[in-house]
Amino acid sequence: MVELAPSAPGHRPPPHPDGEPLVQLRSLSTGYERTPVLRDVDFTLRRGEFAGVVGPSGSGKTTLLRAIAGQTRRFAGSVETHPRPGERALRLGYVPQVEAINWNFPLTVGQAVLLGRWREMGWRPWPRRHDRELLANILERLGIGHLADRQIRALSGGQQQRTFLARALIGDPDLLLLDEPTSGVDIKTRHEIMHLLGELNRAGTTILMSTHDLNAVATHLPRLVCVGEGELVADGAPEDVLTPEVLRRTYGADMLVLRRGDAIYVVEHLDDAMTGEGDSEETPVPTTPVGG
Amino acid sequence: MGDLTEPFQFEFFVRGMVAATLVGVLCGAVGVYVVLRSLAYIGHGLAHSIFGGAVVSFVSGISFYIGATLWGVFTVLLINAAARRRQIGGDAAIGIITTCAFALGVALISRHGQFTRDFDAALFGEILGITSGDLAVIGGVLALAAAVVFAFWKQLLFTTFDSDVAGTYGVPVPWVEALFSLVLAATVIASLQVLGATLIAAALVIPPVTARLLTDSFTRMFTMAAVLGGASGLVGVYVSWFVDVSSGATVVLLQGALFVVALAWAVARSRWPGTGSGERLAAIEGATLD
Structure with a gap:
C-alpha cells in the first residue's frame, strides 16, 4: 500500500486559461537537417499558462521548445506567434539544459x-x-x-x-522556455526552482518547461503535454493525461498510476522489468484511488 | 647603452617591431574567440590554407592580399558549412579543407617550379622584410577587427558562449559567424609576413590561454590577451636582434615562457583555497596547441 498525502484541493490553476493564444503550432513537422523529429504536432499555448512537456529521452521535448523559438527546420505545418502590439517577434527567455x-x-x-x-x-x-x-x-x-x-x-x-x-x-519575456530546469539538482534546489517558477507564473509569466521528473515536477503542473516518438500523445491536466494507457504510448513501458485526492504518483512496473514478464497479458493497473 | 639602442637606427627594424606589436595585439584579441570556440586548430589550418591561396594568386597574377583574402574567407565559410554536418564535425572539417588547400599550393609550386623567397616568408615569416605597405595592411586589419569587436561585442560574446541559445534570443548567428570568419581570415593574412604560416597558430592561442589562467572575466581576458600579445611582439623582436634568432620564433618562445610563468602562478594559487585558480586550470584543459 502506498500512502500519498492528499494535497490541498484546487491548488492547480486550470490547464487552459482564457488568455489569448501566444503560440500556435499547426500540423507542424520539424527537426534538424534532413531528419524530422516531431511529426504533425498541433499545440496552442495561451498567455499566462504554465505547461510541462514530458516524454522519454529523444522523444522530441527539446525540439518542441526549440521549434517555438524558431531554431529548428520546418518540414510542414506552421508556427504562429503573437507578439506584443508594435513588436515584430515574441520576446523569449530560453533556459537551456x-x-x-x-x-x-x-x-x-x-x-x-x-x-x-x-x-x-x-x-x-x-x-x-x-x-x-x-x-x-x-x-x-x-x-x-x-x-x-x-x-x-x-x-x-x-x-x-x-x-x-x-x-x-x-x-x-512574453514566454519562458526551460529545458529540464530541475535535472541534476538536489531536492531542495528543485523545490526552490519550482517555487520560483510558480511565483513567476502567478505574476503573469507564461512558462513552458520540459522535464523528466514525473512525480516531483510534472504532476504539480497545471498542464502536461506528453511527447512519445516524435508525436504529441496527450495534452491536458495531469489528472486527465497521466493514465497507464497514455504513459505506455509515451514511454513504451507499463506504469502504475496511483491517486489520492489531487495527488498523483506514477510508478514503474519494476517487478516486470526485472523478471522480464512485462509483456504478459496482464491488464495494466487502472487509475485507482489508493489508500482512501 | 649605445648597443641597446643600436637596432633603432634601422628603419626596417623599427617597422618590423611596430608590425610585430600590432600583429601581437591583433592575434591576442582575435585568438580569445578562437580559443573559447575550441578552434585552436583553425589558426594552424587556415594559415596553411592561405599559403595555398597565396600561390594561386601568384600563379594567376593577382595581388597576394586580394587572392589570399578571398581564399581565406572562402575556406572559413567552407569549414563552417562542413562542420555543421554532424557526420563530419569541426576538427575533421578543418583538417580536410585546409590541408587540401595547402596541398593545392604545394602542387602548383612543384608544377611551376618557382618556390620564391616570398613563399619562404609566408611559411616562416620575415619580419625584417616588412614594407610600409605591409604595415598599412596590418594597421587596416587591426582597425577592422577593433571596429567589428566594438560594434558586435555582445553578439560575438553570446555566439561564442552558446551559439544555439544566442539564436533563441534573436542574435543573427549566421551573420555574426560570417563576420568573425572574415576577421579571422584577415588576421591570418595580415600576420603571415610577420610570423609565417607555421607560427600563427601559436600567436592566436598562447596569449589568450595565458590570460585565461589569470582571470575569470571575459572582458579582462580579452584585454590581457591583447596586451600580452602586443608586449611579446615588441619585446620578442627587440630581443631577437641581440640573440640572432628568427624574430617570429623569438616572439612565440617569449609567449610560451609567459604561459609557463602564468601556469606556475595558477598552480601555486590553486593550492590556496578560494582563489578560483583550480577552476581556471581545469578550464584551459584541451585549449593547447595541436
Whole structure:
C-alpha cells in the first residue's frame, strides 16, 4: 500500500486559461537537417499558462521548445506567434539544459545575465546605468545579488539555474522556455526552482518547461503535454493525461498510476522489468484511488 | 647603452617591431574567440590554407592580399558549412579543407617550379622584410577587427558562449559567424609576413590561454590577451636582434615562457583555497596547441 498525502484541493490553476493564444503550432513537422523529429504536432499555448512537456529521452521535448523559438527546420505545418502590439517577434527567455552550458567559459554571473539584454543595451559594449540597475534588481529578486562578480562555474546547482533564469527574465519575456530546469539538482534546489517558477507564473509569466521528473515536477503542473516518438500523445491536466494507457504510448513501458485526492504518483512496473514478464497479458493497473 | 639602442637606427627594424606589436595585439584579441570556440586548430589550418591561396594568386597574377583574402574567407565559410554536418564535425572539417588547400599550393609550386623567397616568408615569416605597405595592411586589419569587436561585442560574446541559445534570443548567428570568419581570415593574412604560416597558430592561442589562467572575466581576458600579445611582439623582436634568432620564433618562445610563468602562478594559487585558480586550470584543459 502506498500512502500519498492528499494535497490541498484546487491548488492547480486550470490547464487552459482564457488568455489569448501566444503560440500556435499547426500540423507542424520539424527537426534538424534532413531528419524530422516531431511529426504533425498541433499545440496552442495561451498567455499566462504554465505547461510541462514530458516524454522519454529523444522523444522530441527539446525540439518542441526549440521549434517555438524558431531554431529548428520546418518540414510542414506552421508556427504562429503573437507578439506584443508594435513588436515584430515574441520576446523569449530560453533556459537551456545545464549539461549544454560551457561552465568553463570566463563569464561572471553579471556578464552572463546581461547577454539576455543584448538588444536593449544598444551599440555600446558596456552596460548603461539603467542596465546595471535592472541587473541588480533581477539578481536580488532571484536571491543571487551577492554573486554578480562570481564566475559561473563557482556556483551551486541552484545558483547556476537562477543565473540562467535571470538571463531569461532580464529581457522581460512574453514566454519562458526551460529545458529540464530541475535535472541534476538536489531536492531542495528543485523545490526552490519550482517555487520560483510558480511565483513567476502567478505574476503573469507564461512558462513552458520540459522535464523528466514525473512525480516531483510534472504532476504539480497545471498542464502536461506528453511527447512519445516524435508525436504529441496527450495534452491536458495531469489528472486527465497521466493514465497507464497514455504513459505506455509515451514511454513504451507499463506504469502504475496511483491517486489520492489531487495527488498523483506514477510508478514503474519494476517487478516486470526485472523478471522480464512485462509483456504478459496482464491488464495494466487502472487509475485507482489508493489508500482512501 | 649605445648597443641597446643600436637596432633603432634601422628603419626596417623599427617597422618590423611596430608590425610585430600590432600583429601581437591583433592575434591576442582575435585568438580569445578562437580559443573559447575550441578552434585552436583553425589558426594552424587556415594559415596553411592561405599559403595555398597565396600561390594561386601568384600563379594567376593577382595581388597576394586580394587572392589570399578571398581564399581565406572562402575556406572559413567552407569549414563552417562542413562542420555543421554532424557526420563530419569541426576538427575533421578543418583538417580536410585546409590541408587540401595547402596541398593545392604545394602542387602548383612543384608544377611551376618557382618556390620564391616570398613563399619562404609566408611559411616562416620575415619580419625584417616588412614594407610600409605591409604595415598599412596590418594597421587596416587591426582597425577592422577593433571596429567589428566594438560594434558586435555582445553578439560575438553570446555566439561564442552558446551559439544555439544566442539564436533563441534573436542574435543573427549566421551573420555574426560570417563576420568573425572574415576577421579571422584577415588576421591570418595580415600576420603571415610577420610570423609565417607555421607560427600563427601559436600567436592566436598562447596569449589568450595565458590570460585565461589569470582571470575569470571575459572582458579582462580579452584585454590581457591583447596586451600580452602586443608586449611579446615588441619585446620578442627587440630581443631577437641581440640573440640572432628568427624574430617570429623569438616572439612565440617569449609567449610560451609567459604561459609557463602564468601556469606556475595558477598552480601555486590553486593550492590556496578560494582563489578560483583550480577552476581556471581545469578550464584551459584541451585549449593547447595541436
